[in-house]
Amino acid sequence: MKKIINDPNIVVQDMLKGMVAANPATIKQLPDTTVIVRSDAPTINKVGLVSGGGSGHEPAHAGYVGKGMLDAAVAGEVFTSPTPDQVLEAIKAVDGGSGVFLVIKNYTGDVLNFEMAAELAEAEGIKVEHVIVNDDVAVEDSSFTTGRRGIAGTIFVHKIAGAKAEQGATLDEVKSVAEKVVANVRSMGMALTPCTVPAAGKPSFNLKENEMEIGIGIHGESGIERKEISTADEIASELVTKILDDGVHVRGDDVAIMINGLGATPEMELNIVNSKVNEILNEKGIHVYKTFIGEYMTALEMAGCSVTLLKLDDELKTLLNLSSEAPAFRV
């Protein structure tokens, strides 16, 4: 295992220390937790936004904590859901009297633990609502999920629900726009190489030297097919076709695209994928309104990428363009 770490058992704490050291004016770590919150939390009369999940997907989710996006991110151990008590700490820290909204990726552990935290918070008198993001069209049900998985499309939920909350929307209004994003966002990924969880010390699966996996999850969960590596154009086409087959994005639509690197993919390759994705959407009469290329939702040092399409109406465009001060998503 080749990693720049101190001890596999403390990577999350070491990482959180480094994140706070990099942004001391804007974020802080709640003492004795793995929760990162905005320094000015709670914002009075603003809905508090909380997300989180297993670590190893950086910059998700602590990189999205900042004015205009999340109020708090809860980090679990690598590829492991955070516990309900940690999520509860985040909820309590960001409740400014207008309630708290949870953005949950659809993994069984995350859903259970975030929902349990919501119940505990409600018992303490805090209004809590949530949305479950399930943008990955690759497979129905998988190793850790019932239904579709939540992957890079989650970042669009953070951005848009965050902007809505920043405008002073009510908890119901934030929930409503988050649900609109979830209804209109679809993603699919692929990988060339596996990744290694530090505490495990070896890759969680293997791919042959000439092999890739289409539809793989961000923890290495099985996808649709293992096959010989094809060209970037063929890969882009396969991912986009499967997304479009879901029927959400059609001729005449405006969309935002995210070409997301899983950790070890050179940005050169992400741009090459984008070139073909753009060409295909042009041919289909789908208008690309905005494109995001980079590492937004990673899987440690997995090589591979995902493509996300979000169908936009005027409200979503406006919210997507509003200011964000989160370190990993500056607008």
Place this chain on the structure above:
Amino acid sequence: MKKIINDPNIVVQDMLKGMVAANPATIKQLPDTTVIVRSDAPTINKVGLVSGGGSGHEPAHAGYVGKGMLDAAVAGEVFTSPTPDQVLEAIKAVDGGSGVFLVIKNYTGDVLNFEMAAELAEAEGIKVEHVIVNDDVAVEDSSFTTGRRGIAGTIFVHKIAGAKAEQGATLDEVKSVAEKVVANVRSMGMALTPCTVPAAGKPSFNLKENEMEIGIGIHGESGIERKEISTADEIASELVTKILDDGVHVRGDDVAIMINGLGATPEMELNIVNSKVNEILNEKGIHVYKTFIGEYMTALEMAGCSVTLLKLDDELKTLLNLSSEAPAFRV
């Protein structure tokens, strides 16, 4: 070779197409060149800023083209200097009557080709000045360089000289502030794994399973030492100590830090490195004014990182904080 590409011989053109497709309102590719310029180039009465170099270091340099940073970036083949005629095209495209300033990383090929382009442009009546960035303290002279190499510190030159030019400064004033950055910026890197140039098809060097290289260059040029992988804290300490030994950054100084991933390093690990870098600087009485963590100057899919320190005075702080619309460096 596991890469998401179409053909090793056209990766640069494919990539540039994808970059422009992602940012059609703000950048364009000059026809029949590998030059990316701001859509509104040339800006009249503003010094034009041009950088570039071999490809494979994305987002350097085209990701830094935008209002407040570069006016143009010239892409060579992977790890290969762009030719003088390409650089000349960039200079001509961004000259708005106030002259053009070139930011050159210190590699023999880049220096020769950019300087030759400058002479050709001057013969056509365009005023051209340049700075050579040589921030890498690892080695004096190396495979492709006389003197120190230019690496991630170059991004601070783009940002600060770009902000100065945007303010309407003269060519001499832009040159002067760029030279101030070069005098005050130092970097050093290390790698855990090599990378593969697409057209070569195999790694340019090898490192054993338990081995790392300290002081390695962004094309895999030899560093100071190959040795057994140590902890993140030891690596951070070794890089920072070597930078501080150069004597530029001392107790009482304000500095900007860049913790730069070389391509395949999880952001988790960059944050862990930052935690220790921050601790060391605190102990030394050096004040961290601002921190940048991410992939700014990569080496394809090399795993590793570099640390950069820039000593700041009031002018540099102001320029560092001014707005930038470059996709890879939004302020």
